[in-house]
Amino acid sequence: MERGRFRCHHFGAPARHNGMVMTCSQCGFTYGAHPRTEVAVEIERYGTEFARRMGRDTHLLRFRPAADVWSALEYACHVRDVLLMQRDRLYVALVEDTPSFKPMYREERVSFDRYQDQDPSYVAVQIVMAARLFVNGLHGLSALQWRRPLMYGYPEPQQRDVEWMAHHTLHEAVHHLGDVDRQLKAA
């Protein structure tokens, strides 16, 4: 996970570690709290939750509480792109042994893909689809495939496995839905 210049509540504070247990100090998400079968269901549910938020007034969705803080729409676009990234990373990890992944350049995408100009009703459809595309891969995993090793950069580079990456993807959704709700409240 790249560190950015944006104060976007993006996993900025260090997570608390206790062996395998890791809890986000900002949103309270605990890795491993959900059985793996539930992770996919939850990711899909969060896709729907984001889509519901995209039905709010476009003016509210584009509101940035400060120049360097993402809007609700920008957070939703980010999570959509994370889901698409994670889908590709999943399939790479099922083929390659302990792969490392290229960063997604999340800050750059905000301008490259013009997140703020996107139509929230399209983003709603896209995020639901992105969630479904990712979880479709999870639904087909064997016990061995859940354990496939990979290198991941968050919170510091270390070896993880496919199951951890699935939990981390759910964390992205949980964490940033909190950001979206905060922005909508502040608007």
Ligand SMILES: [Zn+2]
């Ligand atoms: Zn979090």
